[in-house]
Amino acid sequence: MAASMRFRIWRTVLRFQANFASNGPQEKAQKIFLRDFSSKRRFFGFKRPLIPLRCHFSAISRPAVVLGLGYAGVSVGFCGIVGMVGLVFARCAQSKISDTLKERWFLAARRNNVSEIKRLIEAGVDVNERHPLGWTALQVACVNKNESVVRVLLQAGADPNLGDDFTNVWNVSQTKGINSLHVLVTREDEFSDNLNNRATFKGCTALHYSVLMDDLPVTKMLLEAGANPLQENENGHTPVQYAKSATMKELLQKHETDFKILEEQRAAEERRKYPLEQRLKEHIIGQEGAIATVASAIRRKENGWMDDDHPLVFLFLGSSGIGKTELAKQIAQYIHKDVKKGFIRIDMSEYQEKHEVAKFIGSPPGYVGHEQGGQLTKKLKACSNAVVLFDEVDKAHPDVLTIMLQLFDEGRLTDGKGKTIECKDAIFVMTSNLASDEIARYGLQLRQEAEEIAKQRRAGKLGDLEIPEKVTVSRKFKEEVVQPILKHHFRRDEFLGRINEMVYFLPFSHLELIKLVTKELDFWAKKAMERHDIDLSWDRQVLDVLADGYDVHYGARSIKHEVERRVVNQLAAAQEQQLIQRGCQLRITVETSADPGELASGPASQLEPAATGHHGLLRLQILSKGGRKTLDLKSVPAPDNVDF
Ligand SMILES: Nc1ncnc2c1ncn2[C@@H]1O[C@H](COP(=O)(O)OP(=O)(O)OP(=O)(O)O)[C@@H](O)[C@H]1O
Numbered sequence: 190m191a192a193s194m195r196f197r198i199w200r201t202v203l204r205f206q207a208n209f210a211s212n213g214p215q216e217k218a219q220k221i222f223l224r225d226f227s228s229k230r231r232f233f234g235f236k237r238p239l240i241p242l243r244c245h246f247s248a249i250s251r252p253a254v255v256l257g258l259g260y261a262g263v264s265v266g267f268c269g270i271v272g273m274v275g276l277v278f279a280r281c282a283q284s285k286i287s288d289t290l291k292e293r294w295f296l297a298a299r300r301n302n303v304s305e306i307k308r309l310i311e312a313g314v315d316v317n318e319r320h321p322l323g324w325t326a327l328q329v330a331c332v333n334k335n336e337s338v339v340r341v342l343l344q345a346g347a348d349p350n351l352g353d354d355f356t357n358v359w360n361v362s363q364t365k366g367i368n369s370l371h372v373l374v375t376r377e378d379e380f381s382d383n384l385n386n387r388a389t390f391k392g393c394t395a396l397h398y399s400v401l402m403d404d405l406p407v408t409k410m411l412l413e414a415g416a417n418p419l420q421e422n423e424n425g426h427t428p429v430q431y432a433k434s435a436t437m438k439e440l441l442q443k444h445e446t447d448f449k450i451l452e453e454q455r456a457a458e459e460r461r462k463y464p465l466e467q468r469l470k471e472h473i474i475g476q477e478g479a480i481a482t483v484a485s486a487i488r489r490k491e492n493g494w495m496d497d498d499h500p501l502v503f504l505f506l507g508s509s510g511i512g513k514t515e516l517a518k519q520i521a522q523y524i525h526k527d528v529k530k531g532f533i534r535i536d537m538s539e540y541q542e543k544h545e546v547a548k549f550i551g552s553p554p555g556y557v558g559h560e561q562g563g564q565l566t567k568k569l570k571a572c573s574n575a576v577v578l579f580d581e582v583d584k585a586h587p588d589v590l591t592i593m594l595q596l597f598d599e600g601r602l603t604d605g606k607g608k609t610i611e612c613k614d615a616i617f618v619m620t621s622n623l624a625s626d627e628i629a630r631y632g633l634q635l636r637q638e639a640e641e642i643a644k645q646r647r648a649g650k651l652g653d654l655e656i657p658e659k660v661t662v663s664r665k666f667k668e669e670v671v672q673p674i675l676k677h678h679f680r681r682d683e684f685l686g687r688i689n690e691m692v693y694f695l696p697f698s699h700l701e702l703i704k705l706v707t708k709e710l711d712f713w714a715k716k717a718m719e720r721h722d723i724d725l726s727w728d729r730q731v732l733d734v735l736a737d738g739y740d741v742h743y744g745a746r747s748i749k750h751e752v753e754r755r756v757v758n759q760l761a762a763a764q765e766q767q768l769i770q771r772g773c774q775l776r777i778t779v780e781t782s783a784d785p786g787e788l789a790s791g792p793a794s795q796l797e798p799a800a801t802g803h804h805g806l807l808r809l810q811i812l813s814k815g816g817r818k819t820l821d822l823k824s825v826p827a828p829d830n831v832d833f
């Protein structure tokens with residue numbers, strides 16, 4: 190009782206201050222009382238609340254417009270510097286005006302003011318604009334049962350499937366750094382005072398709100414406009430779970446069935462137009478065999494050509510830095526888009542001891558950590574059709590493997606609390622470096638053979654029929670070399686037998702290395718432009734020189750390292766020595782060994798060429814109208830050559 194009284198008093202005080210703040214002379218009082226919910230940003234000496242207070246805004250923006258325009262006008266006649274100040278001032282005033290429009294926008298949605306909404310749409314307000322605390326106007330209109338505003342917003346293209354970004358008062362107050370009381374008042378005043386303030390609303394769509402308010406006409410309107418009745422909020426609830434009346438439930442269930450069919454048709458159409466292989470190749474360089482194996486298995490599953498009782502299980506084999514984890518991530522991205530819980534990554538090297546089984550599925554009752562649950566079971570409960578990556582599976586204790594076998598075999602798992610989680614729709618990817626040396630050696634040999642064949646073909650010694658299409662791992666190699674190594678390690682045929690596909694990752698070819706180097710240089714060129722306004726480009730030979738830094742044991746990571754060592758280090762040193770400025774054009778070139786004397790006195794010892802292959806120092810040149818000028822970099826110690 191006392192608490193509620195206190196709250197009301199506070200609320201009144203806050204509202205009083207908010208209104209008073211617009212009157213200017215009370216600025217000081219506002220600063221004292223509103224400090225907690227004021228943003229740190231300053232607007233020409235005024236401390237501006239993060240959540241715009243209407244009157245306060247117009248009080249600031251009006252004089253700002255006048256002053257800004259005045260400054261700008263006078264400056265045209267007088268001097269450029271004053272003009273610039275005026276323009277900056279006017280621009281600030283302009284952003285205030287748009288803030289005011291936005292404020293009117295949410296108010297109109299709350300008050301069912303259709304004509305104002307139409308006016309503001311014409312004035313250019315984005316229909317999907319978010320309130321600073323996270324909701325959209327459509328959600329405001331739905332939660333307040335403002336049918337006519339909902340209609341206008343939907344006609345103007347408002348997205349009915351956007352989720353509310355507002356979690357709860359406490360969380361928003363923490364993340365935005367605003368006083369919780371102010372968040373509470375704003376939510377009640379500008380969204381709805383009908384909701385439980387302790388609940389979490391993140392992810393609630395307009396449909397969730399209309400169902401919550403038991404508003405049948407608005408719900409129908411949203412569904413007809415394409416609202417997804419299967420969309421879950423952060424609590425994992427679909428709108429139907431908030432339905433009160435039987436009619437509402439019926440309506441939603443009917444649309445759920447229709448929506449599912451439509452979604453399936455849409456997904457099938459998309460898969461036809463844009464096959465999985467193509468998507469994966471946009472992110473993964475080379476590894477065509479691995480991509481083809483994985484994509485075909487997923488296609489079988491998606492189209493219902495798989496045994497439904499077992500989940501899909503892959504074992505990715507190959508040396509380090511070759512794309513195993515990346516491919517697993519891309520599968521999750523394809524299946525679950527940006528939903529984070531759709532990708533579960535478990536480092537199996539954390540489960541090497543027998544007692545660590547409890548960490549995996551949770552401890553039984555009476556044991557420490559029983560309440561916490563297991564790392565795998567907790568995550569699988571949240572998303573039972575996730576892509577689960579078991580990294581370095583060979584490091585896991587045999588007892589953990591027994592649990593995994595049960596998981597793969599039955600498609601379900603019982604946690605420490607005795608609860609069973611069904612996960613037949615999950616995709617399990619295990620990675621291992623077992624037999625990686627053998628696979629790498631075999632891969633290199635295959636590449637050499639392929640190159641030999643290509644040479645012979647160029648020389649016209651082979652007919653087309655004699656040429657294998659691409660590098661493939663032979664059955665003989667799998668059965669005679671890889672299988673015995675796996676059997677010897679895991680010691681259980683049934684575990685290996687439950688794996689649907691063993692996927693082999695081979696070392697990169699020269700062409701693939703060139704693509705990897707280009708990808709890496711593109712990354713740095715983008716950064717150079719964004720951070721330093723420097724236009725970075727390179728000669729073709731640079732790619733060959735950098736590709737030579739490939740180490741089969743470290744895969745693509747060795748390329749990243751080589752680019753950092755031989756290019757990025759130089760860029761950083763050139764900047765430190767003030768040899769490059771913003772706006773300049775830089776070119777990476779190769780200085781061939783034509784003049785050995787000059788090579789020997791190279792500017793930085795980390796720039797020495799690789800031991801074999803394409804020789805040459807990488808140099809930075811500044812491009813200008815007058816030509817190219819090589820930067821005269823002073824030597825910087827190379828990390829590899831420092832004595833410890
Ligand atoms: N085939 C590839 N195409 C594009 N990028 C790749 C490829 N292979 C590796 N990379 C890049 O190299 C880095 C390491 O790759 P990843 O994590 O997939 O290696 P891994 O095969 O899982 O190695 P490890 O066995 O050490 O875990 C990532 O940044 C990844 O993007």
Ligand SMILES: [Mg+2]
Nearest residue numbers: 513514580620
């Ligand atoms: Mg990995």
